Amino acid sequence: MSAPKGISLGSIVLATVLRMEAWWLLLITASMPMEPRDRYREELRSHLLDHLEDDQVLGRGSLKSALRISLRFVAGVPADIAACARQSRLLLEDRSKGPAKRFVLIVGMTLAAAALCAIAKLSGHPELWFVVVGLRVALLLGRKKWHSVGSGFPRPMDATRHRPRS
Amino acid sequence: MNRRKDELIQIEVDVLAAVLALQKRGIGECHGFLIGKTLETDGGAGSLVGHGTLYKALARLEERQFLRSRWEGNAPKDRPRGPRRRLYKITGSGQRALSAAIAQGGTVGSFLRPASS
Numbered sequence: 374m375s376a377p378k379g380i381s382l383g384s385i386v387l388a389t390v391l392r393m394e395a396w397w398l399l400l401i402t403a404s405m406p407m408e409p410r411d412r413y414r415e416e417l418r419s420h421l422l423d424h425l426e427d428d429q430v431l432g433r434g435s436l437k438s439a440l441r442i443s444l445r446f447v448a449g450v451p452a453d454i455a456a457c458a459r460q461s462r463l464l465l466e467d468r469s470k471g472p473a474k475r476f477v478l479i480v481g482m483t484l485a486a487a488a489l490c491a492i493a494k495l496s497g498h499p500e501l502w503f504v505v506v507g508l509r510v511a512l513l514l515g516r517k518k519w520h521s522v523g524s525g526f527p528r529p530m531d532a533t534r535h536r537p538r539s
Numbered sequence: 540m541n542r543r544k545d546e547l548i549q550i551e552v553d554v555l556a557a558v559l560a561l562q563k564r565g566i567g568e569c570h571g572f573l574i575g576k577t578l579e580t581d582g583g584a585g586s587l588v589g590h591g592t593l594y595k596a597l598a599r600l601e602e603r604q605f606l607r608s609r610w611e612g613n614a615p616k617d618r619p620r621g622p623r624r625r626l627y628k629i630t631g632s633g634q635r636a637l638s639a640a641i642a643q644g645g646t647v648g649s650f651l652r653p654a655s656s
Contacts (some may be wrong), residue, residue: 394590401591409598412625416571417590419622423572445575449589456595 383435390439394421394446401453547640550588550596553578555605555637558629568626570611571597597627605633 398417402410421442428438547555557577561569569577575593600606611624629637 413594413598415622416594416625419570419624420572420575420590420594422621423570423624427572427576444587445589447589448587449591449593452589452595453591456591 381435383437383439387435387439387442390443390446391421394442397446397450397453401457404457547636549646550592551600551605552637552640552646553588554593554596554600555629555633555640557581558606558627559634559637562629568609568628570624570626572624574627600633601627603636604630605636606630 394417398414402413405413424442425438428441433441554574557574558569560581561573561577566573571594574597575588575590578588578593597606597608601608606627607630608625608627611626
């Protein structure tokens with residue numbers, strides 16, 4: 374399928390990469406407290422804009438820009454996942470978690486389960502249902518066994534661990 | 540796993556060195572993209588840093604007071620609207636930590652190595 378006249382393949386790829394990055398950013402920052410989340414999102418948006426402007430100044434085409442952005446995106450994904458996992462663990466192990474944290478946790482687990490169900494449905498592998506149930510059970514059983522670790526986020530992102538001083 | 544207070548991992552050494560190198564070039568405060576670009580161009584091959592990795596390193600360095608940051612004040616002429624940039628500046632303790640890391644065998648890209656003079 375060819376791109377409509379006036380729209381280059383490069384710009385379509387670039388738009389897709391930017392959208393992918395935006396969705397990823399929303400996803401990985403969803404469980405953060407508001408202040409660091411907004412800062413992180415604004416900084417990354419600004420970074421991407423600078424990236425595009427710089428590429429434009431240097432005469433790089435849309436396709437090359439898309440490739441450069443997606444390379445960095447892929448390079449950063451493992452670190453993002455690791456940070457999210459640490460953050461989730463902090464949420465789970467925090468004994469003083471309030472309704473908001475519980476809500477984020479439940480939404481996260483529901484989203485993960487929904488994604489797995491959708492994959493199971495699309496791929497025609499109903500046995501993935503067992504993975505969903507297994508994950509849920511493992512989460513509940515492992516809850517008390519996890520130990521405290523640093524999140525890698527600045528202090529405000531660790532706000533889930535913060536207890537007011539008496 | 541806890542680290543010593545002044546201990547830096549490689550990405551943090553690279554980021555501090557990049558900020559210091561930019562400062563020596565007359566850019567007193569620099570934003571994340573410029574730091575990333577400096578790492579890429581001056582840090583040599585294999586210095587591909589993911590966005591998440593870079594900004595988390597910046598946040599950790601700021602938390603440990605090796606960097607100071609602020610939002611860009613007035614909207615720059617090249618970008619009257621849109622997201623603001625966060626500007627970073629290396630602190631005295633950041634410079635000391637970087638020197639200590641280099642003295643302990645930490646490596647930085649050749650152009651990033653702070654001038655010894």
